[in-house]
Structures are given as C-alpha cells and as structure tokens.
Amino acid sequence: MTQPLKLRVAALAAEARDVMRVELAATDGAPLPPFEPGAHLTLQLPAGLARQYSLVNDWREQHRYVLGVGLAGESRGGSQWVHASLRVGAELTATGPANNFPLDPDAQSFLFIAGGIGITPLLSMVRWCEARGRAWRMVYAARSRVRLAFYEELRAFGRKVRWHCDDEHERPLDVRALMQEVEPGTQVYCCGPGPLMTAVQEAGAHLPPETLHFEWFSAPAAPADAHGGDGFWIDLKRSGTSLHVPPERSVLEVLKDHGHELPFSCREGLCGTCETTVCEGEPDHRDYVYSPAQREGLRTMLICVSRAKSPRLTLDL
Structure with missing residues (x-):
C-alpha cells in the first residue's frame, strides 16, 4: 500500500x-x-x-x-x-x-463522453492527447450550461468539444446516434451519471468490447438476485482458517466479522481499494473497475462486491 x-x-x-x-x-x-x-x-x-x-x-x-x-x-x-x-x-x-481508468497509450484516436462531474477524469486525458498529438474529440453533456465544469479550459479546444445542454436542446443527448458515428479503431472513454453510462454501453454494443472504457462514480442498482445461491466458502491461505460467505453477506463483511482488518472504501466495487489476491478457485467478478476482457484469468477480486463461481475460493490472507 x-x-x-x-x-x-x-x-x-x-x-x-x-x-x-x-x-x-x-x-x-x-x-x-x-x-x-x-x-x-x-x-x-x-x-x-x-x-x-x-x-x-x-x-x-x-x-x-x-x-x-x-x-x-x-x-x-x-x-x-x-x-x-x-x-x-x-x-x-x-x-x-x-488509476482504475487508464488511457490506452497506443491508441491513435479517442472519443471522450462526459456527463456533468464526469468530466474530471477525462480532462487529464485531453491534456495528454494534446501533448502527444493524438486525435480526439469530446461530447460533454450537462443539464444546463451553468453546470459545465472547466468550461473555459475546454472552450479553448474549439470544435474538438461538442456541448450538449439538456435544457437548450429540450432533450437528453442522443447517445445512439453518437455511438453510430464512432470510427473503427477509436477508443471510447465515458464517465458520468449511471443512465448515460448505461446508454453508452447499450448503444456501443456493436463495437469491440476492448474499445469501451467506463469510470463509474456510483454503482448501478443490483438486480434482485444479485447474491442468490447458498453462498460459498473462503479458505485463508496464511491464517489457515475457512469461513462461509452466506448469500446476503459480502466477503469483506464476513472477514471483518471475524476480526480481519482490511483496506476498503466505497463498498460498491468502484475504487479498487479492497483488491485481494485469489490463489485458488474462480471468482465471480461483479465490480466496475475491470472490463470483461480484463477479468479473464484475473487472479485478484474486489471483496466488497465480487463473489465465487466455484464452491470455494482460497485468498492470500
């Protein structure tokens, strides 16, 4: 740490x-x-x-x-x-x-989609693109013009930034039309409210999954059967103990109940603070840090939200 x-x-x-x-x-x-x-x-x-x-x-x-x-x-x-x-x-x-939202340094073209305060991680990416001479454009959506943060700095980039204020256009951003414009090879980075992020995911389903990147500020509502099943067991490699994780409890909660002091923050699978090494077993990744492509073969898990596909997991604890 x-x-x-x-x-x-x-x-x-x-x-x-x-x-x-x-x-x-x-x-x-x-x-x-x-x-x-x-x-x-x-x-x-x-x-x-x-x-x-x-x-x-x-x-x-x-x-x-x-x-x-x-x-x-x-x-x-x-x-x-x-x-x-x-x-x-x-x-x-x-x-x-x-950094749970890294920029692809090898990409030659970027589309940044910001909603409200979601502009914050994207602004440093814009500065990087300008310094590296990479092609980029941005669509920045907000409810009204007074809510466009860092407006003066972004305005200096001219037509590279497209503004969308819901009250002026009398409707939300047309995400479906925007995603149809994405050219092959463009990396898409999106950050903003949940409905915008979900809309970009759905409208961008035709694109290669590795080209879509998201930074979630709050986790979407979990489905009613988010836990389900009979739970699973975790074996702690270093301490030699085994604990049962019931359907209604997280791995983090069970560990804390048994006296394990572990770093955590958001409890929603957003920040990566509670990432823990998995020695054996197959995790069921339910976080919003790693993309589906990154999860394949990943030997760590965020214990505040992720669970198990196998009956047991061995953790490096």
Whole structure:
C-alpha cells in the first residue's frame, strides 16, 4: 500500500454550479508522486470518511494536484463536507494516486463522453492527447450550461468539444446516434451519471468490447438476485482458517466479522481499494473497475462486491 500523503489546500474556487475546484500541494513543498491520466486520489475526511476524486490537471505536474468535487445530490457526507467546510490552508491526508481508468497509450484516436462531474477524469486525458498529438474529440453533456465544469479550459479546444445542454436542446443527448458515428479503431472513454453510462454501453454494443472504457462514480442498482445461491466458502491461505460467505453477506463483511482488518472504501466495487489476491478457485467478478476482457484469468477480486463461481475460493490472507 502506498504511503499516506500529507497535503495542504492551496486554492479553492467555484468551477460550476455545485462543482468545487480544489488545488492541493505537499505540506513540506516536496514534489508529489507522479500520476497518469485517469488517476484519482483517496482523501481521508472527517468522521472516518474516505472518498475518491479524479485528478484533472496535467499529468506532468508534480507541484500540485487539482480535483473537481461535485456536490452529490444524495451525498453520504464527503462532497457535502468539501463544499461546506474545506478552507484554504487546511491539511488533509490522502492515498494514491491510483488509476482504475487508464488511457490506452497506443491508441491513435479517442472519443471522450462526459456527463456533468464526469468530466474530471477525462480532462487529464485531453491534456495528454494534446501533448502527444493524438486525435480526439469530446461530447460533454450537462443539464444546463451553468453546470459545465472547466468550461473555459475546454472552450479553448474549439470544435474538438461538442456541448450538449439538456435544457437548450429540450432533450437528453442522443447517445445512439453518437455511438453510430464512432470510427473503427477509436477508443471510447465515458464517465458520468449511471443512465448515460448505461446508454453508452447499450448503444456501443456493436463495437469491440476492448474499445469501451467506463469510470463509474456510483454503482448501478443490483438486480434482485444479485447474491442468490447458498453462498460459498473462503479458505485463508496464511491464517489457515475457512469461513462461509452466506448469500446476503459480502466477503469483506464476513472477514471483518471475524476480526480481519482490511483496506476498503466505497463498498460498491468502484475504487479498487479492497483488491485481494485469489490463489485458488474462480471468482465471480461483479465490480466496475475491470472490463470483461480484463477479468479473464484475473487472479485478484474486489471483496466488497465480487463473489465465487466455484464452491470455494482460497485468498492470500
């Protein structure tokens, strides 16, 4: 696990309605760990909260990290605290950077689809494409123009960015038509509200699955039979113990019930914090970090949501 970072809030600014721009620097003035486009930080907030926020600035910068924090309509406390209580000069502890949404460095063409605060991981990708001379275009959708975060920075790219405001067009973005325009070889990166992401998945079903990439900020609603079955067993290789995971409990919950202190954050299969090595058995991957292509042969699992296809799993614990 990476060492915690001690950071100071260097600047705060309103970036759009309900979007706060947060600039962070090391408390000792030292260079910050490097990051790649698509990466995020995990901020440790009051009351034991840990929240992930995407890095939006140029990946070559090491004197600062810049975040865009949207005020969630049903905030669990993280974004609400940032908007209401964070002040310049405040000190925060963070871990990372980590990247569950990496940019394909070999691709020659990109389509970025952003919805609302979903612009944050895509903005650093745009900067990378510009620096590398790669072809790209973006479609940025929001409910209204006042909710377009980082508008001034993106406007400088001219026609490469297409804006869609629901109130001005009197309808949501036509995702089906957009995905029919995708040319062969183009890598599609999408981040935004669940309905937009699902629409892109469905409308892009005709494309090779390895060309579609998603960053989920919240997990879609699980189907009623998401757990099902009679549960399964986990064998802990290092401790030599075996535990039963019932249908209504996660692996993480069972381990915590038996005194195992493991890192976790989102509990929704979104952040990758609880990733655990699988020594034997076949995991049933239910996370939103790994694509179907990446899951084949994967010998790790996110124990907050993923389960087992085999009767038993042996974990490196």
